[in-house]
Amino acid sequence: MGALDKRLEALLQDRKAKNRFRSLKEYNTSTSSELVDFSSNDYLSLTSSSELRQEYLKRLAASPHILGSTGSRLLSGGTSAHSALESRFSSFFDSPAALLFNSGWDANVSFFGTVPQSSDWVVYDELVHASVHSGMRASRVRPERRIPFRHNDPDALREVLLRIRRKEDAGPSSSTKQEGVIFLALESLYSMDGDLACLPAFLDVMDEVVPRDRQCVVLDEAHSTGVYGSGGRGVGHAIGEAGDGRVGVRLMTFGKAVGSSGAVLLCSPVIRSFLINFARPLIFSTAIPHSTLISLECAWDLLQSTDGDQRRDKLMSLSSNFHALVRPILARTPRSTLSLPPAAAAPFASARQRHPTLPADPFSPIIGLLTPRPHALSAFLLERGLVVRPVVPPTVPPGGERVRICLRADMGMEVVERLVKALEAWADQERAGGVGRGTAGVQQVQLRGRL
Incomplete structure (x- = not known):
């Protein structure tokens, strides 16, 4: 065993001693x-639906493109099928624009790693997904401007926002001072506790403390996509805060209730264009394969039925x-x-x-x-x-x-x-x-x- 394997094995043994060792299970x-x-x-048990399987195989057989997309969307991988699916999602979810990603992880890392800038704040529920943390760490937002609050607690959010406003008021006054955007990162349904976010109360707190033009509420709907709302449109849509409402960005993923893979970020056209230009997971990844696009079309036909x-x-x-x-x-x-x-x-x-x-x-x-x-x-x-x-x-x-x-x-x-x-x-x-x-x-x- 070489020096590298010995070092790694010692770290693995330490994890075993703490009863935290992981292995793949089948x-x-x-x-x-x-x-x-x-x-x-x-x-929703879509992966075992015989009707979905039959429809998928029928459409797969009729499609001129059945396997890989062959490249990133900025090179040769983008096709009319990708654009058509984004248009469908933009319309279905009542969003100004939509952008496909290979996974929810890629979408969160892309957004939080590129969109927030150094003058901004990111306030987040302490139990948000690891992908949000990875994105924040890659961003230009300084650590002291990335602030968690107690899980699912609107009062705790208010305390954090008021603290931010006091810091801003105490800073140097200048007619040219640029106040940053305050991003709020939430999940609609939390994957470990299984509880739903008090979304209406959080939005009311944001309006109470933060001017609307400085807000950007980002809602990760990974575990609620397909399950909640009319046709499975999610929690943000169900409570009437999607599209031009107070939830500005939504992440819908397809590897859970939808029974496939990939994700779509629902956002403004400007954010979509910004991500296409700066989001490395999108720029340097091969686009979603056609077989997956077909499966998503079939799955959403079923979900809307x-x-x-x-x-x-x-x-x-x-x-x-x-x-x-x-x-x-x-x-x-x-x-x-x-x-x-x-x-x-x-x-x-x-x-x-x-x-x-x-x-x-x-x-x-x-x-x-x-x-x-x-x-x-x-x-x-x-x-x-x-x-x-x-x-x-x-x-x-x-x-x-x-x-x-x-x-x-x-x-x-x-x-x-x-x-x-x-x-x-x-x-x-x-x-x-x-x-x-x-x-x-x-x-x-x-x-x-x-x-």
Whole structure:
């Protein structure tokens, strides 16, 4: 073993000692398998839709372009098919412009790495995705101008914004002083806690403290694309703040509920042009292949259909029933053994006057169950044919260890009941074996700075 491998092996052993070692896992969760997958982001079960498969293969057979795009969009990779899909998304999502990316990661890194400038501020929920942090680190925004606030807490956002305004007021006065833009980075549905952002309240706080012309609200809808809103248009559209509203930039990704890959950034034409000129992940990446473009056209046809509505309704029903079944179990289980993360109540309550059909507190298909023994719980569930993966630092902060449960539209209620019974059996086993084993008040830990 060479010097490099020895050094890396020592670092890997250190991670193993901290119970943070990662390895690639493969599970047979096909229809012929006895395993049930509760870790997939395929919320609407599109990847197993026979109708979608048939339509995709039919269109693939009829297309003159079926494989790679052969180059970046600034060279030879851009085609009318790429532009047509962007036009479709611009119209469908009520956005002035749209720009395709190979992944949500590329889109976030591109935006936050290039658009904010040195005079700007980036204020972000402490649990925003790692891609936002990577983009900020690559940007011209100085570290002291990148400020987190407590997760999903509008009052905490107000405190940060007021602090920024006081700093600006205390600075040197000049008639030529240029006040920067204040970017607000949020996710509509958080991937680890499974809670929805109090978006209307956040937008009201921004209007209270920051002049509208200095605002740029960026909403990452990776886990809500396809799931929420009319036709799966997302949370920003559902509460009426998309397009020319107060949410200026939205990220919709296609690797989760849409069942494909890639992403689209919904923004102004000026931001779109700026990214084409300065975003390195876009400039130096081969464009999305034609096979993926075709899959996206087919997927969105389904999402806009009655089938799509039925899948969304089924998913919300499953989520509601799961919570109804699991909450009594958690109520009699020590919080340091198994618990739900703290969640903001009624995240859309303040928007219901304008949109009375909007549920004040919609359910989420993502359920994070905090436990200091996530590996043990995951193994216990796997023995019973249920694939539920543990999530440990650095994906979540120390003290935020958990298992992450994801529901899918094609699951039967009997499968969900089976999972709940297994969770109850594990909680009973832990209680019998001695409460407090290795616990440190998981519920009380402030989950900060997920990177």
